[in-house]
Amino acid sequence: MTDEPTMRIVIVGGGTAGWMSAAALARFAPPGYAVTLVESDAIGTVGVGEATIPAIRLFNEALDIDEGSFLAATKGSFKLGIEFAGWLEDGHSYMHAFGTVGRQLGLLPFRHFWARGRALGLAKPLAHYSANELAARTGRMQVGASGPGIPEVPYAYHFDAGLYAAFLRDYAETRGVTRIEATLAGARRAETGDIAAVVTADGREIAGDFFIDCSGFKGLLIEQELQTGYDDWRHWLPCDRAIAVPCEPSGNFTPYTRSTARPAGWQWRIPLQHRIGNGHVFCSEFMSDDEAAAILLGNLDGPALADPRAIPFVTGRRKQIWNRNVLAVGLSSGFLEPLESTSIHLIQSTITRLLTVLPGKQIDPAVVDGFNRRSAAEFENIRDFLVLHYWANRRDGQPLWDRMRGLELPQSLQQRIGEYLAVNQIQPAHDELFTEVAWFQVLAGQGLIPRSWNPIADRYPEGELAGFLGAVEKDCVETVRPMPLHIDCVAAVCGAAKKEKAA
């Protein structure tokens, strides 16, 4: 008899990806699985990544993480959506708010009634039919229903990703994950070609049966060792650098992310409790680092808290995120600019997918194939969604934006836009991340209005249609009216956690 665990999982890297993977395995891996995480304090993490989408709540809930403790530990705030300012043209703004816009009537989604109402001059801009957007724009937020019979507004978080990794490290180590501080120099292969061990710079070996590569952009195992290859998508999404800088918080503690279009890219604004995260994503073909930094620093809410930092990236995805006995999670698996806050979500979905086919020592190639196919589709769907934001612009005379308007779209996106413009049809696959409501908000927000709608919407007399639209708008107002201010909501949720801890 031996006490050796039957399955050794080694995680390389201790950024958000590494510690999310470690925490999830600590929570769900069965007995006999030993998890070790290796990270290098000398190398550090990418140090950005603050905005999420609502699915993150499922991850935290699955790990039994208390919301108040999490928000307090990560200096987090609530997020009801993303504002896109200037993306269509300067002075224009719309929101991709989470949750529903309007409501279905009979079998038909709201967008058909809105399109007909718009054509008849009866419908207001979409913002009037989204409780999330109304709450966001008026700085209000409530966890749970704001009154009897009123549905909760869906939300995500902004948080300090470094603090989240530290929070999850504590969680994972408490539940048996072993952390090793070391700088890795490479790997040793088994005769099969699989990775047998990772090797530290001072020659020590850490052996494993399965490796999760969370080493960031470089992809220490998936690329440097296994040379898996990378699909470069810069012809569709040409931005390739970001300058990031935190600034002091202002009185404007908004429960949403703002993305503001700039001449060669866009700027993010993410309010946390202790600071505002800011960054400028841009295309180096059209702008230098100095110009990008000047634009960023000239558009902050308060004084900068650090020197601006440049982060280069290549948009695209690893050709196979699972190769041999290595799974890439996080930046090592690919990168899509943070326009829709999808990177941390991709970490979450990759881990979740791994848990559904948790490998033992023998790995079936069919499982790997299926995994890679689903991951590729997930990346491609998000890519299409991001491209849409750029392509449908009217920012004439700015070289990046002019190029994006003339872009040859991925076929999948071309088909989707064509069907929408023709008959207002949007039908994402059942496992796509972004729902038809999300697509609709961005399509309409970017000025794409369908030429027609489902004729069933014509069955409703004009008066009835106006009444319906008015009732939906009133419901949104009633949902938001009792909500506290966002700042008070954060204080209450964090305060409740502190009280519980003290009791």
Ligand SMILES: Cc1cc2nc3c(=O)[nH]c(=O)nc-3n(C[C@H](O)[C@H](O)[C@H](O)COP(=O)(O)OP(=O)(O)OC[C@H]3O[C@@H](n4cnc5c(N)ncnc54)[C@H](O)[C@@H]3O)c2cc1C
């Ligand atoms: C500009 C920008 C903005 C972003 N904004 C968002 C956002 O708003 N929302 C969002 O969801 N995502 C965002 N992201 C993505 C997000 O930052 C990442 O998905 C997330 O931080 C995960 O990073 P990671 O853990 O994969 O890599 P990293 O944070 O780079 O961590 C890599 C880890 O590997 C370790 N390591 C590397 N090499 C070695 C070695 N040789 N030996 C030992 N250890 C090693 C490092 O020490 C570190 O612990 C953004 C990314 C960028 C670039």
